[in-house]
Amino acid sequence: MADNLPRRIVKETQRLIADPVPGISATPYTDNLRYFGVAIEGPAETSYANGVFQLELFLPSEYPMSPPKVRFLTRIYHPNVDKLGRICLDILKDKWSPALQIRTVLLSIQALLSAPNPDDPLDNDVAAVWKNDESKALQLAKEWTRAHAIQGGGKGADDAIVID
Amino acid sequence: MSESDSEEIEYQYSDDSDSDAEETAAPQEDSGDEERKEESKDEKPNPLKTPSGKHTNANPNAPPTGSSRFSLSPDYSSPSSSTEDPRLVPSSSLKGEMLNVLEEIIEMLSIPEEAAGALMRCFKWNKEKLIASYFDDPERCLQKAGVLKRVRMLEDRQDASAPTKTSRPLTPSRTSPRTATRSTPLPPSSPLPQTCLICCDDDLTPSEMYSMPCSHSFCCDCWSGFLGNKIDEGPSCVYAKCPQAGCEEIVSGEEVKAMAPSKISQWDKYELRSFVDLNKNTRWCPGTDCTMVAITKAGVGDVKCSCGTSFCVKCGEEPHTPVVCKDLSLWLEKCQNESETANWILANTKKCPKCATRIEKNQGCNHMVCQQCKHEFCWICVQPWEDHGANTGGYYKCNKFSDKSNSDDQSDAAKAQRELDRYLHYYQRYHAHSQAQKFAKKQLQQTEQRMVQLQDGSAHTSWIDVQFLKTATEQLVECRRVLKYTYTFAYYLDPSDKTGKKERFEHHQEMLEKFTENLSELSEQSLDKMDRTGVVNMTRVVDRFVKNLCKYVEDGMEIED
Numbered sequence: 220m221a222d223n224l225p226r227r228i229v230k231e232t233q234r235l236i237a238d239p240v241p242g243i244s245a246t247p248y249t250d251n252l253r254y255f256g257v258a259i260e261g262p263a264e265t266s267y268a269n270g271v272f273q274l275e276l277f278l279p280s281e282y283p284m285s286p287p288k289v290r291f292l293t294r295i296y297h298p299n300v301d302k303l304g305r306i307c308l309d310i311l312k313d314k315w316s317p318a319l320q321i322r323t324v325l326l327s328i329q330a331l332l333s334a335p336n337p338d339d340p341l342d343n344d345v346a347a348v349w350k351n352d353e354s355k356a357l358q359l360a361k362e363w364t365r366a367h368a369i370q371g372g373g374k375g376a377d378d379a380i381v382i383d
Numbered sequence: 384m385s386e387s388d389s390e391e392i393e394y395q396y397s398d399d400s401d402s403d404a405e406e407t408a409a410p411q412e413d414s415g416d417e418e419r420k421e422e423s424k425d426e427k428p429n430p431l432k433t434p435s436g437k438h439t440n441a442n443p444n445a446p447p448t449g450s451s452r453f454s455l456s457p458d459y460s461s462p463s464s465s466t467e468d469p470r471l472v473p474s475s476s477l478k479g480e481m482l483n484v485l486e487e488i489i490e491m492l493s494i495p496e497e498a499a500g501a502l503m504r505c506f507k508w509n510k511e512k513l514i515a516s517y518f519d520d521p522e523r524c525l526q527k528a529g530v531l532k533r534v535r536m537l538e539d540r541q542d543a544s545a546p547t548k549t550s551r552p553l554t555p556s557r558t559s560p561r562t563a564t565r566s567t568p569l570p571p572s573s574p575l576p577q578t579c580l581i582c583c584d585d586d587l588t589p590s591e592m593y594s595m596p597c598s599h600s601f602c603c604d605c606w607s608g609f610l611g612n613k614i615d616e617g618p619s620c621v622y623a624k625c626p627q628a629g630c631e632e633i634v635s636g637e638e639v640k641a642m643a644p645s646k647i648s649q650w651d652k653y654e655l656r657s658f659v660d661l662n663k664n665t666r667w668c669p670g671t672d673c674t675m676v677a678i679t680k681a682g683v684g685d686v687k688c689s690c691g692t693s694f695c696v697k698c699g700e701e702p703h704t705p706v707v708c709k710d711l712s713l714w715l716e717k718c719q720n721e722s723e724t725a726n727w728i729l730a731n732t733k734k735c736p737k738c739a740t741r742i743e744k745n746q747g748c749n750h751m752v753c754q755q756c757k758h759e760f761c762w763i764c765v766q767p768w769e770d771h772g773a774n775t776g777g778y779y780k781c782n783k784f785s786d787k788s789n790s791d792d793q794s795d796a797a798k799a800q801r802e803l804d805r806y807l808h809y810y811q812r813y814h815a816h817s818q819a820q821k822f823a824k825k826q827l828q829q830t831e832q833r834m835v836q837l838q839d840g841s842a843h844t845s846w847i848d849v850q851f852l853k854t855a856t857e858q859l860v861e862c863r864r865v866l867k868y869t870y871t872f873a874y875y876l877d878p879s880d881k882t883g884k885k886e887r888f889e890h891h892q893e894m895l896e897k898f899t900e901n902l903s904e905l906s907e908q909s910l911d912k913m914d915r916t917g918v919v920n921m922t923r924v925v926d927r928f929v930k931n932l933c934k935y936v937e938d939g940m941e942i943e944d
């Protein structure tokens with residue numbers, strides 16, 4: 220596996236492990252080094268605080284010419300994340316640049332948790348609540364975090380989004 | 384010809400008056416950037432040119448004087464381009480066409496060819512818009528098109544170095560317009576190994592690195608992969624930006640040539656495709672597998688392509704005088720939406736809405752009962768008959784189709800039905816002429832055979848003598864086409880118009896109908912009864928009539944003199 224893994228991916232992986240981003244962990248699966256298990260801590264003083272959100276990240280064969288594919292596995296109440304955990308983030312689409320890295324992508328996702336953008340929504344229902352009644356939205360986000368992203372708070376692993 | 388003669392004389396005058404001062408200045412032109420480019424175009428410094436940049440010269444296309452090859456946009460002054468508008472060119476000459484347009488921009492704004500291309504694409508090849516935007520705020524304009532660094536770097540380089548050492552980024556010579564030599568990346572300030580942010584190789588020599596004018600360096604392999612990837616993604620590659628995240632500088636053919644030379648022909652193809660697609664003055668021939676392109680200066684007109692397809696250069700549809708493109712597109716969309724209604728009206732059978740059995744209407748009653756499934760429905764609106772009770776206003780609302788006079792009923796349903804009737808009235812006639820046009824086209828194919836027969840029948844007739852029949856049939860096709868569109872046109876005339884325009888138009892239309900039927904009858908005669916003089920005369924009359932009608936509409940349908 221590792222022999223035809225591009226040097227760039229090897230280097231990125233080494234750095235992610237040796238010098239992790241605070242609040243983010245990303246670990247490649249041993250049987251597929253292009254597939255990462257990711258955990259992002261909810262930023263303090265947000266509705267996601269104290270939660271730990273699991274994501275999956277996959278580097279397609281065109282990477283870095285094509286962006287990595289990232290998805291939330293933990294359920295999250297957020298206007299830019301849909302029910303399947305897909306994320307609306309410009310750098311994962313048209314704003315992707317091969318000079319960006321896994322690290323930058325994960326940082327951007329973390330930033331998205333701090334600053335939801337209901338004007339560019341992926342889940343219209345959530346975005347509508349966010350725009351019309353922000354306090355209710357924040358409350359719901361907090362409840363979802365407690366239910367799904369905090370150890371012992373939720374109903375366990377069954378809760379994770381099922382990969383379809 | 385007389386026009387260009389006078390232009391030449393004008394030019395000659397300015398030559399005489401300006402030459403002394405300019406010629407002595409020419410050898411030391413280095414200080415003036417804008418002047419320099421002209422020099423590079425010709426071996427001889429051009430003495431005619433007034434300072435460029437913003438030439439308000441009323442005649443930028445003036446032909447060269449004497450043996451000097453200079454002109455601001457050489458190919459525009461060639462007489463061939465001005466003879467026809469619109470004109471058709473093969474796709475092989477698109478590159479020349481594009482460069483002609485670009486050269487004017489290159490001259491005017493003193494920018495490299497690559498920048499001019501990106502700017503024009505950004506402004507959809509609308510030169511006026513680009514120029515307006517550029518002079519309004521050059522910085523913003525260049526930024527928007529992603530060529531700010533490309534243009535500014537050129538300027539910096541011109542300011543900094545002697546012109547003899549700097550290879551000119553643009554040499555718009557007529558023989559090889561794209562011989563522009565790209566400047567090599569700036570020499571490294573230190574010999575330290577460099578890192579490529581894409582492949583993370585950190586042991587690269589400066590010569591293994593490459594950057595666009597924005598100076599974001601990546602290794603050549605990554606550049607090649609990046610560009611190849613973008614070009615493989617398709618036509619959108621012409622909008623690809625620098626690989627550096629957030630950098631707005633746009634990729635050009637210069638980078639492709641340098642870093643992915645095997646892809647340059649594909650890139651060029653996409654560039655030309657974008658030139659034709661975005662440009663409102665160009666259009667691909669809609670003929671199947673045809674690669675000809677119509678180019679227009681005026682932006683309007685009909686062309687006939689060598690493949691046999693005729694089309695409107697503005698919208699690509701079949702020529703459609705007297706209807707304007709916008710109304711035609713509305714009409715075609717309406718016909719599409721109403722096609723089921725119209726077909727049902729035109730046909731005498733409808734499908735049972737429940738079991739799809741064909742049912743023929745052979746009596747006046749609109750209450751239909753399907754023999755197959757016993758479903759009861761209304762012939763007009765195809766809704767279940769049980770809905771046609773008192774609570775929905777009774778089934779009379781569906782009788783409006785036949786009851787055309789009841790305009791007192793202002794209910795929405797009644798209005799909609801009246802509108803539908805109105806549409807169907809025009810559509811039925813449009814449809815009839817459309818069918819007749821198809822028939823006439825077939826007749827045209829058969830005419831050639833008939834021409835042979837006619838020729839054989841008389842020992843003294845030549846091919847030329849029987850040409851009249853072909854002309855007549857071609858005229859017939861044309862008449863049917865125009866008649867067809869007169870009904871589209873009439874549909875969009877204001878029905879409440881009181882100025883009499885509509886009546887006058889309908890009168891013209893009726894006359895054209897009559898003459899067309901006459902011609903149709905005459906030209907379809909059997910060969911032994913063919914009245915040649917009659918056909919020739921009627922063809923002429925009808926031809927004039929079609930032209931008059933179209934002109935009448937063009938002139939706004941005012942009362943004729």
Ligand SMILES: [Zn+2]
Binds near residue numbers: 581
């Ligand atoms: Zn590289």
Ligand SMILES: [Zn+2]
Binds near residue numbers: 630
């Ligand atoms: Zn750049």
Ligand SMILES: [Zn+2]
Binds near residue numbers: 670
């Ligand atoms: Zn054609």
Ligand SMILES: [Zn+2]
Binds near residue numbers: 695699700711
């Ligand atoms: Zn048109």
Ligand SMILES: [Zn+2]
Binds near residue numbers: 740753754757758
């Ligand atoms: Zn039926």
Ligand SMILES: [Zn+2]
Binds near residue numbers: 762
């Ligand atoms: Zn009905």
